Amino acid sequence: MLDNIKAAIIDLDGTMLDTAPDFHVAVNRMRADLGLGPLAMQTIVNFVGKGSENLMRRVLAVDYDEDGVEQRFEEALASYQEHYLAINGDYATLYPNVIEGLQALKAKGLRLACVTNKPIAFALPLMDKKGLYPFFDVIYGGDSLPKKKPDPMPLLQVCADFSLQPVQVVAIGDSSNDAQAARAAGCRVLNVPYGYNHGEPIHNVDSDGIVPTLLDAAHQIS
Numbered sequence: 001m002l003d004n005i006k007a008a009i010i011d012l013d014g015t016m017l018d019t020a021p022d023f024h025v026a027v028n029r030m031r032a033d034l035g036l037g038p039l040a041m042q043t044i045v046n047f048v049g050k051g052s053e054n055l056m057r058r059v060l061a062v063d064y065d066e067d068g069v070e071q072r073f074e075e076a077l078a079s080y081q082e083h084y085l086a087i088n089g090d091y092a093t094l095y096p097n098v099i100e101g102l103q104a105l106k107a108k109g110l111r112l113a114c115v116t117n118k119p120i121a122f123a124l125p126l127m128d129k130k131g132l133y134p135f136f137d138v139i140y141g142g143d144s145l146p147k148k149k150p151d152p153m154p155l156l157q158v159c160a161d162f163s164l165q166p167v168q169v170v171a172i173g174d175s176s177n178d179a180q181a182a183r184a185a186g187c188r189v190l191n192v193p194y195g196y197n198h199g200e201p202i203h204n205v206d207s208d209g210i211v212p213t214l215l216d217a218a219h220q221i222s
């Protein structure tokens with residue numbers, strides 16, 4: 001049980017939404033524009049979690065050395081952004097018990113923030129399309145602040161926005177990024193096991209617990 005919690009900071013990709021199929025489509029359309037063959041969804045998903053720029057470098061590094069990646073980076077990012085925005089949310093689905101979990105957290109009187117490494121221009125229309133937007137008092141994307149997760153900056157900004165001490169706030173996410181950011185901020189942290197976590201087992205991540213769904217997270221918080 002996590003006591004004296006007043007707010008939750010919830011991750012987006014791999015925690016609320018299974019966006020893997022959106023990443024798969026958009027990355028492979030970008031690769032086709034650059035004359036590259038398609039990658040498997042699992043390959044792409046293992047590169048998700050540290051923002052669009054990192055994803056572009058990783059999916060180009062399958063074919064190119066460091067110089068080759070940098071030469072094609074701008075073109076790849078522009079192509080990817082266009083393709084992602086064109087299909088944003090068309091293939092992504094809510095994980096089980098997400099809406100129920102958000103409702104339960106709200107019913108406990110918690111304030112909710114979403115902190116994602118997804119660019120804010122992708123995150124906002126996606127959250128709106130999936131009915132997530134109305135639950136959140138604050139939403140930060142990977143480019144909303146000078147630093148993104150695993151840096152604690154966006155989590156500390158939420159604590160300041162809510163006038164709360166970090167220890168009164170729990171972060172809930174699918175990856176070591178979320179846990180590292182929370183630990184560095186001094187927030188509590190719960191992980192969900194069904195997301196991406198860079199292809200690594202979530203059990204190796206230092207957190208305050210692993211919960212099967214967001215509804216189970218709500219039951220662990222008081």
Ligand SMILES: O=C(O)COP(=O)(O)O
Pocket residue numbers: 011012013014048049050051052115116117118119149
């Ligand atoms: O787009 C990403 O890199 C991952 O975003 P997340 O922080 O919502 O998991």
Ligand SMILES: [Mg+2]
Pocket residue numbers: 011012013014015049173174175195
């Ligand atoms: Mg995530």
